[in-house]
Amino acid sequence: MHELSVAAAVLDIAQRHAAGRRVVAIELHVGHLRQVVPDSLTRAFELLTHGTALDGTELRITQVPVRGRCLSCGACSELEQLPLDCPVCGSADVELIAGEELLVQSLELEEESCTA
């Protein structure tokens, strides 16, 4: 259950970038190779934000499939299971290009109302 730590870290990043503005949503990219459970992360995030300025902020989690570039045949493919071999030529010499990320991608902030 490290989702609580991850949620706290996401919250810190959002607060820093929002600089006091209301955060409508946080877009998070989670690679399939990361052992982060989206439902647990959402629950942890709700717990941490309850009663704070970020209460009601939506955590939008996009799960990123594993993709690799084969260093033997050059093919870029989605890798669905271990071993992460190239599905085109079978080589194990594959460089991962996606699937290991845990990224706060963007924030959606409430438009500042211009009352002046």
Added chain:
Amino acid sequence: MKVRVVEDALDANNTIARANREDFDRAGVTVVNLMSAPGAGKTALLERVLADTAGVRVGVLEGDVEGSLDAERLARLHVPVVQINTGAGFGGECHLDANMVRSAIGSLALDEIDLLVIENVGNLVCPAEFRVGEDVRAMVCSVAEGDDKPLKYPLMFRACELAIVNKIDLLEHVDADLQKLLANLQSAHPGIATMLCSARTGEGIDALRAWLLGLVRARASV
């Protein structure tokens, strides 16, 4: 209004990990983060290995949710041991993170050791996510856990440079197939180094000790 951020969620942890690493480097201490599922035999292996360190000064940072049972076992070897309890002040976390290790650095006499072994909280999932400032990550997987674990918990196996296969004395009593386990290790992490050990019989302990102490010598010769 959409604001682009693109920041690793664990950036703050990684920044603290780098600060730890700088402190360790300054003191000339090599650091190993040793991880495994609970009961795989991390402490038992360390008891065997640290009984004779051939002049290399070793310290241990012991991570557990509660208590100091493992720290007491290792302290009997006259090795300096500092205990971190994640249940006390860290919310019962199932892993060590960079900040917990940072909070313990002050209690470690870094000038008096060459090698620090961080025995992480027993858990096959969470510790793999958190760098703590280590040079090397290694893990213990025991044959009693079954031969399929590398495929079920790939992150941990992918995070480590060395997998120490422990409890090989139990192979005749358990269903795990050693060749299948070794193949699964390579599937999860192509090229991962492996070592076969038994903390109970002592098999493979000399090789493990040579690897561990070799990390310090490799550093000293740089």
